[in-house]
Amino acid sequence: MNLDRSRAPEPGATRALAIPRPHxxxxxxxxxxxxxxxxxxxxxxxxxxxxxxxxxxGTQYAGxxxxxxxxxxxxxxxxxxxxxxxxxxxxGLQFRVAAGYDSSVLRVQALSEQLEPALDALSAxxxxxxxxxxxxxxxxxxxxxxxxxxxxxxxxxAADVLAELLYGEHPYGRLARGRVGTVERLGRADxxxxxRRRFSPRVATLVACGDLPDDFEDLVAARFGGWxxxxxxxxxxxxxxETSNPGFAxxxxxxxxxxxxxxxxxxxxxxxxxxxxxxVTNAILGGLFNSRxxxxxxxxxxxxxxxxxxxxxxxxxxxxxxxxAVETPVTGEAVREMLREVRRMRESLPTEGEMRNSAGSLxxxxxxRFETSGQIAxxxxxxxxxxxxxDYWTTFSTRIEGVSRQRVQDLxxxxxxxxxxxxxVVGDAEAVLRDLENLGPVTVRKVP
Amino acid sequence: xxxxxxxxxxxxxxxxxxxxxxxILQPDCSSPxxxxxxxxxxxxxxxxxxxxxxxHLFEHLLFQGSEHVGEAEHFRLIQEAGGTLNGSTWFDxxxxxxxxxxxxxxxxxxxxxxxxxxxxxxxxQAKLDNxxxxxxxxxxxxxxNRPYGLxxxxxxxxxxxxxxxxxxxxxxxxxxxxxxxxxxxxxxxHTWYGPGNAVLVICGDIDPEDALRRADRxxxxxxxxxxxxxxxxxxxxxxxxxxxxxxxxxxVPRVYMMYPAPSFQESDYEASAxxxxxxxxxxxxxxxxxxxxxxxxxxxxxxxxxxxEEIGTLWLVATAxxxxxxxxxxxxxxxxxxxxxxxxxxxxxxxxARNRARRQLLLQLESVGGRAGAxxxxxxxxxxxxxxxxxxGRYGAVEVGDVRDLxxxxxxxxxxxVxxxxxxxxxxxxxxxxxxxx
Numbered sequence: 001m002n003l004d005r006s007r008a009p010e011p012g013a014t015r016a017l018a019i020p021r022p023h024x025x026x027x028x029x030x031x032x033x034x035x036x037x038x039x040x041x042x043x044x045x046x047x048x049x050x051x052x053x054x055x056x057x058g059t060q061y062a063g064x065x066x067x068x069x070x071x072x073x074x075x076x077x078x079x080x081x082x083x084x085x086x087x088x089x090x091x092g093l094q095f096r097v098a099a100g101y102d103s104s105v106l107r108v109q110a111l112s113e114q115l116e117p118a119l120d121a122l123s124a125x126x127x128x129x130x131x132x133x134x135x136x137x138x139x140x141x142x143x144x145x146x147x148x149x150x151x152x153x154x155x156x157x158a159a160d161v162l163a164e165l166l167y168g169e170h171p172y173g174r175l176a177r178g179r180v181g182t183v184e185r186l187g188r189a190d191x192x193x194x195x196r197r198r199f200s201p202r203v204a205t206l207v208a209c210g211d212l213p214d215d216f217e218d219l220v221a222a223r224f225g226g227w228x229x230x231x232x233x234x235x236x237x238x239x240x241x242e243t244s245n246p247g248f249a250x251x252x253x254x255x256x257x258x259x260x261x262x263x264x265x266x267x268x269x270x271x272x273x274x275x276x277x278x279x280v281t282n283a284i285l286g287g288l289f290n291s292r293x294x295x296x297x298x299x300x301x302x303x304x305x306x307x308x309x310x311x312x313x314x315x316x317x318x319x320x321x322x323x324x325a326v327e328t329p330v331t332g333e334a335v336r337e338m339l340r341e342v343r344r345m346r347e348s349l350p351t352e353g354e355m356r357n358s359a360g361s362l363x364x365x366x367x368x369r370f371e372t373s374g375q376i377a378x379x380x381x382x383x384x385x386x387x388x389x390x391d392y393w394t395t396f397s398t399r400i401e402g403v404s405r406q407r408v409q410d411l412x413x414x415x416x417x418x419x420x421x422x423x424x425v426v427g428d429a430e431a432v433l434r435d436l437e438n439l440g441p442v443t444v445r446k447v448p
Numbered sequence: 449x450x451x452x453x454x455x456x457x458x459x460x461x462x463x464x465x466x467x468x469x470x471x472i473l474q475p476d477c478s479s480p481x482x483x484x485x486x487x488x489x490x491x492x493x494x495x496x497x498x499x500x501x502x503x504h505l506f507e508h509l510l511f512q513g514s515e516h517v518g519e520a521e522h523f524r525l526i527q528e529a530g531g532t533l534n535g536s537t538w539f540d541x542x543x544x545x546x547x548x549x550x551x552x553x554x555x556x557x558x559x560x561x562x563x564x565x566x567x568x569x570x571x572x573q574a575k576l577d578n579x580x581x582x583x584x585x586x587x588x589x590x591x592x593n594r595p596y597g598l599x600x601x602x603x604x605x606x607x608x609x610x611x612x613x614x615x616x617x618x619x620x621x622x623x624x625x626x627x628x629x630x631x632x633x634x635x636x637x638h639t640w641y642g643p644g645n646a647v648l649v650i651c652g653d654i655d656p657e658d659a660l661r662r663a664d665r666x667x668x669x670x671x672x673x674x675x676x677x678x679x680x681x682x683x684x685x686x687x688x689x690x691x692x693x694x695x696x697x698x699x700v701p702r703v704y705m706m707y708p709a710p711s712f713q714e715s716d717y718e719a720s721a722x723x724x725x726x727x728x729x730x731x732x733x734x735x736x737x738x739x740x741x742x743x744x745x746x747x748x749x750x751x752x753x754x755x756x757e758e759i760g761t762l763w764l765v766a767t768a769x770x771x772x773x774x775x776x777x778x779x780x781x782x783x784x785x786x787x788x789x790x791x792x793x794x795x796x797x798x799x800x801a802r803n804r805a806r807r808q809l810l811l812q813l814e815s816v817g818g819r820a821g822a823x824x825x826x827x828x829x830x831x832x833x834x835x836x837x838x839x840x841g842r843y844g845a846v847e848v849g850d851v852r853d854l855x856x857x858x859x860x861x862x863x864x865x866v867x868x869x870x871x872x873x874x875x876x877x878x879x880x881x882x883x884x885x886x
Contacts (some may be wrong), residue, residue, distance in 0.1 A: 003665060005516045005562060008525055009554035015480040015653065040478050041456065043810045082741055085731035090796060092803025094811075111807050138744070145700075145747050145769055152595040152698050255697065257588045289523035299520060302581025305589045325589045357528045364530025367549045371479045372814045 017367045019393050020209075020376060025217060027225045030202035034380050035216060036209045038373045042112040044210025045377040046119070048126055049384050052104040052198035054176040055237035055315060059169050061190070063143070063178015065099035065198075068191050071139045072097050072106070075132040077124040084125075091117050097125075099176055101237075102315050103385045104198075109374065112211035116219060123223035126204075129195065136188045147180055151447050154325075154426045157251055158260045160448050165246045165422040166264055166319055170238060179448055200229030207380040210373040237316040240266050246422035248442045252429040259331040259427030260323070263338055265420040267320035270313040270386045276399040277407040278320075278415070282311040283358030284350050284408070285341065286322055290357060292341045293322060303330045307338070315386065320415060328428055332435035335423065342421070345412035349405040363397035456810070456840045458819065461656050462833055467672040468644030471663050472823050472833050473656040476816060482652035484556040485545040485820035486564070487828045489647075490640035492620070493539045493613030493758075494678065501583065501620010502628055504537035506636050508579040510544065511535065515566035519575070522559050529555055532817070537618050540757040541828050547817040550653035557666040564646070565670035567637060573630055580625055587619050595698045599869050603706045606688040607761075607865035614759065642673030647827045651820035687863040691778070695872040700747070701774035702767045703781060704867040707858050709753055709760035712829050717753070717760065718805070718842045719850045723858060724751035724762055725801035726793045726851060727785075732800065734793075735766065738784045745772045745780050757829045762858055774868035785859050793855065798848035805843040 025033040054065045073088065073095055074081040088095045094109040106126060110118040150156040160175050167173035174182070204227075206220060213219065246265075268278050279287075286293040286309025297307040303326045312318030322342070326334040350358075370376055370393075383392065425436060429444070436442050460474040495502045513519040526533045531548035544563075546556040591597040601617040608615035648667070650659045687708070709720045728735045728751035739746035749766040768777045812818045813836070826835035 005558070005566070007516075009558050011529070012551040012554065014549070014551045017480055038478070040476075041810055041814055043807065043814070082732070082737060085737070085741075086796075086800075089730035089732035089804065090800040092800060092805075092807045094807060109807065109811060111803065111810065114803070138741075141744075142740075142747065148770065149595075149698075149700060149747065149767070154593065253697075256593055258585070258593045288527050290520055290527065295520065298582055299578065302578045303585065305582060305586040325585070325593070327585055327588060357524060360528035361530060364528070364549060365532075366530070367480045368530065368532060368547055371481055371816070374811070374814070 017370060019370060022380060027201065027221065029225065029227055029229075031224055031227060032205040032384075033217070033220050034205060034207050034384070035212060036373075036376055036380070037212050038209060038376065039211040042211050043373070044110060044112050044115055044208060044212055045374045046108045046110070046122055047207040047377050047381050048106040048122060049205045049207060049381050050104050050199050051102070051203050051385070052194070053100055053102045055101045055171045056198065056235050057171060057194070059171060059174050060182060061186070062171075062174035063176070063183040064186055064190060064194055065104060066176045066178060067140060067143055067183065067186055068194050069097040069099040069104050070143060071131060071136055071191060072129050073125050074139055075130040075135045077128040078130070080132060081135045081138070088121055091121065093118055093121065095121065101172060101176060101318070105381060115213065119219055119223050126199065127224075127227050131188055131192050131195070133188055136191060140183060140186060143177070143183055144180055147177060147183065154253055154256065154260045157253070157447050158262050158424060158426045161249060161251055161426070161445060162262045162264050162319070162321065162422060162424050164448070165249055165424060166266055167240065170240055172240065172314070172316070172318065196230060198232065200232030201227040202229065203232040205384045207377050207384065209377040209380065237314070240317040242266065242420070245419055248423040248436070248440050250424070250429065250433060250436060250442050250444050251426045251447060252444065253426055254428055254430065256328060256426070256428045258325045258327055259334075259425050259432060260325050261331070261335055261338065262321060262323050262422075262424040263335075263342065264319050264321040264422050264424075265415060266317045267311050267415060268313060269315060269317050271388075274411055275313060277403045277411045278311055279362055280355070280358045280400060280403045281345065281408045281411050282309055282320065283361055284354045285309050285345055287311075288357065288361055292344070293324070293338065296337055296341060297324055297326065297334060301330070301337070303327060303334055328431050331425060331427055331432040332439065335425065335436065335439060339418070342416050342418070346409070346416055348409065350408050355405060355408070359400050359403070362400045366393065366396070456813070457837050458813075460823065460833060462827070463660055465643065465664055465668055467668065467670055468642070469667050469670075470647045470827065471660060472647065472649045472827060473654065473659050474649065474651040474819065474823060475654050475656055476651065477653050479816070480550045480653050481547055481816055482550040482553050482650065482654055483545065483547045483816040483820035484553070484560060485543060485649040485651070485817075485824045486560045487541050487543040487647050487649075487824035488641060489540070489645050489678075489828050490542055490676070491538050491540045492616065492618040494640065495616075498624055498627060499632060500616040500624040501618070502624070502632060502636065503542055504618050504620065505580060505583050505625060505628055506633065507535045507537045507542050507544075508583055509571060509575060509633060510563050510567065512575045512579065513570045514562040515569045517559060517562050525555060525559065531556070539614055539618060541825070543821065543824060545817065545821065547815075553650070553654065553659065554662060554666070557662055560648070561666035561670065564641060564643065564667065567641070568634060571630065571633055576628065576630055576633060580628060583619070584622060584625055587622065591619060596696060596702050596869050598696065599694060599702065599704050599867055602692060602694050603704050603865050603867050606692050606867070607706050614756065638673070639676050643667060643670050644672055644675050647824050649820040649823045649827070651823065652816040688865045692865075692867045694867055694869050696869050698869060698871050700768045700770055701772070701777065701871065702765065702869045703774055703777050704869070705764040705781070705864055707762045707860070707864045709762035709858055711758055711760040712755035713757065714760070716850065716854055717755070718839065719846045719854045720753050720760060720762060720858065721805055722798065722801040722843070722846050722851050723855045724753050725804055726797050726855070727751040728764065729801060729804055734788070735764070735781065735784055739766065739777070739780050743780055745769055745777055755825070755829070774870055778866070778868070788855050788859065792852040793848060795848045798846070798851050801851070802844055802846060806840055809840055809843065
C-alpha cells in the first residue's frame, strides 16, 4: 500500500453547507414566527423568545426574570403545578424555560406526533400563566434552597463573585438566578408585573425547526394569533461602565484540594466591530485545546484538568474570562503563568500557525453548528435576540479571515490591559493566601 | 392525538476487515458532516488489582501522539479542520470520536489508525508523568473538590464484593494512579488495543463503499492480535444491608440508593429505564410529586439506569431540603416506593415514561456523533448494531404490566445499597477520601 502516513491526508472536495433559509410570518398582533423544516426524524424543537432577560432589571431585582421562568410552567390555564407536570410529562415533552441576561426562552422538544399538544402546552404557559400564590411561594423556596446549595460549589462561588467584581451594580454584576437577599424579597406582584410588561406578542418570536406539518402556520395562528398583550416594555440593556482596577479577591474554602482561578475583564457586546478579532484572540488564548493557557497549564505543567478562556458576547459588553481549577500547592504559580500568557498576548504578535488554527476552528466548524434541528432552532433564536442579519452566517467566515495578526495584538492590548482585569481565587486560605499576597493586595471576601 | 408513531430506521452495513476490525457504515447526507467513532471493548472492569484508573489514564495517553502524529497534534488538526473530538472511558468500554466536515473524513481515519497501529514508538515516561498529573487533577476537580463527588464510588465500594470488576470507579484511586508504569502502558496496549477488539463506526455524509475503502486503506495493514479474555463477572452484586454515611463539605444531605437491575443486554433493560422514569423521570413522577410537591422534604430527586454489560444498576438520588435529615428523606423515599405495591403504576404513568424515553432517544440519535456512539455501544456491548433501530420501538412497546412487574421485582430493600452524604461537622477539613478496602 503506497500510503504516506507521515503527513496528514489532504482534504477531499468540500460539500458546501446550505445554511437553511427560514420561513417567516408576522401576525397582526405583532408576533413573529420563524421556522425551518427538517423532516428526516420525527421530532421538532419550538422556542418562544421574548426580550425578558436578567439585563432588564436592576440588581435589587436580581433573580426576577429567572424566577418568572421557573414559575411559568408551574400553573397555567387553570391547571396547578401538579396538573401541569402530568400534562407536560405525559406528552414526553422536554419543556425548558430559561432566563439568560439577554432574553427568556421557552423551549419545547417533542416527538412530531405530539406537536399539536406541544403547541397547546406552550401557548397555555405563555398566554395564560396563573402565578398561583401557593406555587409562587413554593418556587421561591425551591430557588432559595438551590442558591444556598450552590454556595457549596467552588465553581458557582467563583462565578458569583467575579460578576460583581467586574460589573458592580450593573445587571451583569449578579448571576441571573440572583442571590438569597434579592430573591427573598420577590413577591407574586413583582412576577406578575414583570410578565405583563415583558411578555407581549409585539416583542415575541416563535422559532421552530424539525418535522413540522404542512399546516404548521395555521396551527400556530390558531394558538397565538389572538394573543393580546399590553404595549411591551423591552428596554435595551444599560451600557457597561469601565471598571478600573477591579482588583484581586479571594474567597476562603477551607480544605480545598484545588483552587478555582478566574481572571476576567469586560469584553465586547455582540455585534461590536471588533467581535471577529476577539473571537480569534480568545481561541488562541484559551478557546481551543491547543490554546496557550491549556498547553501551558495542562499539557506542559500538569497542574490542571484544563485551562481555558471564554468570551461572553451579550447585548452589552459581557465578560472575557480565563479559568482553571489547579491543585492547591501551585495556586500562586498558576496565577502568575496565566497573567504571563495574558501579557504575551498583549506584547507580541500571534504566530501564523495560531492564526490558521483559530480561524480554521471558527470557520470550518459551521457545518457542525447547523446539524440538528435543536441547533438550527438555537441559531435562529440567536439571530432574533441579537438582531443578526440574514447573511450573518454566510459572511461570518470572511470576517474571521479578515482579522490580521496586528488586530489580534491591538485588541489584546486594549481589552486585556492589566488595569482592567480582576483576579479571583476560591481556595484554602491557609495554604495559598500568603503566596498570593506577594502578587499584590488581596481582598478577602465572603461567599455571597 | 392519534397520529401513528413513525418508526425510525437508519440504514447501515457491517463489514469486517481482514485484521478483524469491524466497520459499521451509516450513510446520512442531510448535513455535510461525518462522525468517526472507534470503540474498544475494554474499560475499568479490565484493570488489574492495584491499577484502578488505568484504562482512563491510558485513554489520555492516546491523545499524546503516535509515530506519525506529533504530541498535541491530534487536537490541533481536528479543531483546525472545524471538527470536535474527545474520548471517554467507562466500566465496559473506551471510545475515541471525532465529528468533522465530511471532506475531512480521511483526517479522522488517519489519526485513529495511527494510534491503533503505531502508538508505542511515541510513548515516553515524560508523557505518562504529565498525563498522570492531569488525571489526578481531573479526580480532584470532578470528584474530590465537588460536593457529593465521592458518593458514587462509595456506593460501588459497598454494593460490590471485593474483586468485583465494577467495584471501583473509572477515574481510579490516587495511589493506584501513582503506581502506573510504562510497562503497564505497553502491556495494556498489546492486550486490549488490537483491531479485533474494536468497532469503527462511520456515520454521516458518506458513500458506504467509498468509506469502507478508506477505512481499509488506513486500518487494513494493522496486524491482527489474539482476542483478549474479559474477566468473568460474579452474577450477584452483593449489596450492603446497612446505611453507609459519608461526610462531605455540603450544606444539605443527599441520599444515594442503588438497586441491581437488568444489564444492557437483557430483554427487560428498556422496562427498567421506564421504572426509573415513573419513579423520578419528571415533575409528575411518583417521588417528585410526593417528596418535592407534597411533603416538601426533597429539593430534587433523580432516577436512572446504567447501561452496563454484565450487571445493571438502577439509581435513585434525592437531595434534602434544608433542615431535613437524611433519615427523614430516606423514610419518605421508602414509603413512596412501598406504595407502588398497593397503587401500581397506571397506564398514564407508563405512557408518559414511554414518550419521554423515545423523545430522549431521538435527541441522542439526531446528531451523527450521538448516533455513531449509539451504534458503537450496541455493537460492542450487545453484538447487535441493529439494536439502534429497534430500541425506539422497544421503548414504545413496554406494557404497563411489564413496568409493574419489574418495579416490584427490582425495588427490594434486600440487595440494595444506600449511602447518605451528610454535612461535615463545622471546623473539620476534608482531607483524604474515605478509606478504601480492596
